[in-house]
Amino acid sequence: MSQGFKYERLFASSAPPANLARAFAPRVRYDFAVAYPDPDSLPLEGLWQAAREALRREGRDLALYPQSRGNLALRELIADKLARDRGMKVSTEEITLANGSMQAITLLFEVFLEPGDIVLTERFFYLGTLRALRRFKADIIGIPTDEDGMLMDELEKALKRLASEGKRPKFIYTIPAYQNPDGSVLSLERRKRMLELSREHGIPVIEDDCYVDLRYEGEMPPAMHSMDADGRVMYLSSFSKIVAPGVRLGWVVAPEEVTGRILAIKLDGGPNEFASLVVRDYLRKEMYPHIAEINGIQRVKRDAMLSALGENFPLTCRWSKPKGGLYIWLELPLGADTVKLQEAALKEGVGYISGVTFSPADEGKNFLRLCFGYNTPEEIREGVKILARVAQREGMLDPKHKGGDLVDGGEC
């Protein structure tokens, strides 16, 4: 289409500028950038069998527009899962399905945020959430972390400072289980302390538990939602990691007061009923064996990446050793520029995401996130080797300074 007509002057001033780049994300051989699961262990046969049964039994219901909260039986399955795995007692009315947890996040933010509202997060966190917070023009305060997650002393300090300035944040957003990008797990003690601080300051918590099922070793504390007696924790999760991102099914657990607001702005005709029927029938039969299977596969991949890092990266670098999830958080020497390095790495077929992409303050130039979910262990070893070579060639591994103190637990 030729385009004579100019739209520019008609756009809402609140709408963000065009972003066509997002439509052309490059695919590379060593795809450590995006948090894809293992493509060979997707339950394709199981999904297809489930599709046949679900369509035969309930296919007629596809003629209906879905319930606003989404398929009831899938919400029942989720309520059962949360009780069993996370110690949570929630009713189906508290659960709202969404097209991936990212839609749920956006809806929550739209319900709460006005430009300039203060939000507390980990110092580095999920870029999708960061993008959404920026879209709603939140004032984001990143709290420092260590290998046990957000530092409660730092959170307390920030809350006290804000209170003394007469400012009350809208909420705390946290990924307490296998945090994205640093892989940390918020300890039980800190979970309790976060809830105390939330109570003291009257600030709700959004607990994003999207990666919790991907546990390779160690224990996982119960969800903060389960320790909360008065509804101050809103909880997010998703089937992207244990079924597939392509089914686009996530959910939010929130009290009626919040759910009613969400439903008032959720004008998309309801969650995908077709995907809901199929995923529900599949999970009823196969959920826990499938989770065990993919965790076995991902554990091997994580170990492959950790040993490849040890073999190829020098003493000037450090990295996380996550007990679950899909990411390793790699710290190069201070002065390294992982944004600049990106282009050279992509040319050699290695994709990753620079630390700055996870930082509300554009910090973390010497950090990068590596996902080990998609490639085979062999490819992971090759890709990490290539990345180390490129980084070396570009002078990014030189010990101008010893790495900072943002991440602990790595080794060289």
Added chain:
Amino acid sequence: MSQGFKYERLFASSAPPANLARAFAPRVRYDFAVAYPDPDSLPLEGLWQAAREALRREGRDLALYPQSRGNLALRELIADKLARDRGMKVSTEEITLANGSMQAITLLFEVFLEPGDIVLTERFFYLGTLRALRRFKADIIGIPTDEDGMLMDELEKALKRLASEGKRPKFIYTIPAYQNPDGSVLSLERRKRMLELSREHGIPVIEDDCYVDLRYEGEMPPAMHSMDADGRVMYLSSFSKIVAPGVRLGWVVAPEEVTGRILAIKLDGGPNEFASLVVRDYLRKEMYPHIAEINGIQRVKRDAMLSALGENFPLTCRWSKPKGGLYIWLELPLGADTVKLQEAALKEGVGYISGVTFSPADEGKNFLRLCFGYNTPEEIREGVKILARVAQREGMLDPKHKGGDLVDGGEC
């Protein structure tokens, strides 16, 4: 969950009030309220076969997050369909898939609308669009219509008046094919005239063509998009009516300038790839025979409803005789209150939607919309009979006044 924590003071002032009612829409025996398709002609076997083939061939791709615009091969199928059926020449880059056309509508509105912006529409129009326009606090000006759609003299008058006041509307939103709720088709001449007015006044058009495939008789003019040389028409459609609402797949066709803005705010992780693969494989094989089949079925249902209206409603009433789509627009005598009637009708198992629900000015109290898509012809005859009886009993058919002049082409 007990809920001690109070969220009320934390909500954004721009967020609409809670709406839990949407989660509890009643299902009734004679469900003339929602635009459901025929549940018995859903292509369940075809979808299941397509699921098997698509998962075998491309299931691995479900591990990926979908492209922002959605599955490329499905967008190719849509581009081909639009060329064949609507005379449109569009590239796959101009097409963005969404979770139903309702998501596409919401995204477009978010790109364009600031509170108080003027939007021109038909006098009565799709309640989902109306809800979205209200959410973005648009100033909606409804233009009168007749059986050939929006009256161009009235549109011109409104545009001139606004221009004389120094106001420029953001866009014209129209459903030119089997308009929802009145079933009218915008004539070729008026389509041309609307484009002229759009050019003269520098105002783009959003053409919502969601119902165009449901043609039971007569000709359908080409899409306005196809007659537009310079990109001023944005175009919406959906697979809800020819596959199923439950697959939640719609799309918007827009120039790059607009698409880039849409992608910048569309943070949901992409359209449903699973549904896209399955629907695409199904439609490649079966699209036109399936459309022919469902149109044969819906034509019989429309005729059943028209004859039941003729048999049961008195001379004080009028109704549309649509050549396609899923709706009949019924006008009761002036003074009738279809909001009040609703409860009595629901008690007897008959659902419909009151005219006021389609009006930005809360007009149309004596109108109601009846959908003939879901029930069988026999049920339609029963339901219409019951509705007439209830309306009679409630005094809604008394000829206090002869019906107004909003809809022509009905008879008693």
